[in-house]
Amino acid sequence: MSFGKAVDLLRLARMASNYSGVSLTEIEREFGCVRRTAQRMTQALEQVFADTEDHVDGDGIKRWRVPRRRVGEFFAPEADEVAALEVALSTLERDGLSREADQLRSLRSKIDLLMPDRGRARVEADEEALLEAMGHAARPGPQPASDPEVDAAIAQALKGPFVLKIRYRGRRDEAARERWIEPYGLLLGARRYLVGRDRDREDGHMRHFRVEDMEAAEATDDWFARSDGFDFDAYANRAFGVFQDEREFGEVVWRFTARAAPHAARYRFHPGQTSETAEDGSLTIRFEACGWLEMCWHLYAWGDQVEVVAPTELADMVREYQRSDFPGLP
Numbered sequence: 001m002s003f004g005k006a007v008d009l010l011r012l013a014r015m016a017s018n019y020s021g022v023s024l025t026e027i028e029r030e031f032g033c034v035r036r037t038a039q040r041m042t043q044a045l046e047q048v049f050a051d052t053e054d055h056v057d058g059d060g061i062k063r064w065r066v067p068r069r070r071v072g073e074f075f076a077p078e079a080d081e082v083a084a085l086e087v088a089l090s091t092l093e094r095d096g097l098s099r100e101a102d103q104l105r106s107l108r109s110k111i112d113l114l115m116p117d118r119g120r121a122r123v124e125a126d127e128e129a130l131l132e133a134m135g136h137a138a139r140p141g142p143q144p145a146s147d148p149e150v151d152a153a154i155a156q157a158l159k160g161p162f163v164l165k166i167r168y169r170g171r172r173d174e175a176a177r178e179r180w181i182e183p184y185g186l187l188l189g190a191r192r193y194l195v196g197r198d199r200d201r202e203d204g205h206m207r208h209f210r211v212e213d214m215e216a217a218e219a220t221d222d223w224f225a226r227s228d229g230f231d232f233d234a235y236a237n238r239a240f241g242v243f244q245d246e247r248e249f250g251e252v253v254w255r256f257t258a259r260a261a262p263h264a265a266r267y268r269f270h271p272g273q274t275s276e277t278a279e280d281g282s283l284t285i286r287f288e289a290c291g292w293l294e295m296c297w298h299l300y301a302w303g304d305q306v307e308v309v310a311p312t313e314l315a316d317m318v319r320e321y322q323r324s325d326f327p328g329l330p
Contacts, residue, residue, distance in 0.1 A: 005044075012041055013049060013066050020057065021065030082111070097188075099151045144191050145212050153217035154194060157183050163199070163222040167215040176215045182224050185232045186211070187242040195235070206235065208242065237271050241294035248290035253309035256283045260305035263329045269298075284309070292317060301330045 008031060015030065016022045027038040042064050046052045053065045085108050092101040157164035164183050169176040183196040184206065193208040201207070238249060256264040258281030265275070270287035277283050292314045299306055299318050303326040308315040 009041070009044055009048060012045055016045065016052070016064050016066040017068045018065075021053070021055070021063035023061050023063050025061075082108070085111075097151065098146050098148050099155050147214070150211065150214050150217040153219045154183065154186070154211070156219035157181075157217075158185070160219065160223055161226055163220045163224055164194075164196070164217060165220055166209070166217045168209055169213055169215070179209075180220075180222075181209065182226075184226060184230065185236075187236060189242050191242070193242050195232070206244070208244070238289060239294075240270065240289045240291040240298075243291040243294055245290050248292050248311075248313075250288065250290075251310055252287055252289055252295070252314070254285045254299070255307045255309055256285070256302070257305045257307075258282050260302060260329055264302075264306075267330075296321075298330075301326075303329075305329065 011030075012022065012027065015026070024035060024038045024042070027033070027041055028035060031038070031041070033041075042054075045064060045066065046054075049066045051067055053067075054062060055065070056062050085104065089101050089104045089108070092098075092104060153164065156162065161183060164181045166179050166181060167176045168179050180199040181194065181196040182199065183194055185195050187193040187195060187208070192211040194211055194214075195206055195208055197204060198207055235244075238244060240252075252270075254269075261277065261281055261283035264283050264285065265277075269285055270289055272289075273285055273287040275283060275285050292311075295314060296317050299308065300321055304322040304324045306322075308318055
């Protein structure tokens with residue numbers, strides 16, 4: 001058997017080790033082969049892995065399955081994969097998501113337990129070298145404060161979903177007061193915001209609650225049904241950052257100078273953006289969103305290398321604050 005075919009056979013064994021196994025159609029799609037080749041691959045699978053099982057599923061499709069214990073030792077994690085887990089863990093901790101960081105840390109421990117002894121030392125050594133080389137990837141700057149008990153309550157309420165009781169001080173409140181929130185999700189940025197409906201408000205609008213301003217939080221036993229038509233990603237994408245204001249929502253057009261265009265082209269300012277490069281080298285970015293103040297904060301860093309074409313209200317907000325003496329671009 002050639003090296004390439006051996007690699008393909010291991011790939012197939014990995015596919016076949018899932019709960020439902022693998023079908024001929026899935027093999028054809030994964031390897032870009034014809035039915036006859038897929039059949040030969042299942043025959044090779046049965047020859048190499050003697051305890052391969054075949055069965056017909058509820059849809060009448062024949063499937064092959066290899067017990068996971070037989071293929072696990074062939075797929076020990078690589079050093080760069082383990083290092084990526086460590087980087088993700090550090091990012092979660094810096095973003096104040098201590099509960100999620102603990103869960104990822106637990107996953108890392110389970111991976112260590114499942115890793116073959118003979119490969120662990122090599123992976124650990126390579127991982128240490130990678131992390132040392134990636135030290136520059138740590139994100140500096142301010143980070144949101146976190147309260148592990150508040151974070152745990154939010155996580156429990158989101159999983160329910162259960163009504164969340166919080167002691168919260170809004171910007172107009174003289175003191176914190178109790179609120180009962182139906183939570184829908186978290187927006188992560190310079191600060192964290194819980195998105196949900198306040199049961200004391202009858203308008204049913206989604207509101208944002210700063211996690212750092214929750215003095216206490218408790219997941220109640222009061223289950224609620226989330227609105228079927230609510231799409232959290234679509235909701236989040238209506239804003240440039242985290243602030244939502246329907247009065248500001250609309251088309252946003254920024255034109256970057258030829259000097260700034262190469263830098264701007266490497267940014268994704270909004271998931272729904274489109275871009276167009278003009279003959280003079282300038283770059284025009286278009287998207288639909290609200291949150292003019294957060295846009296101003298970002299646009300300031302570009303100095304006089306960006307022009308706000310639309311909306312006019314945003315153009316007026318930034319006009320007097322576009323400096324020409326910044327030595328670099330974002």
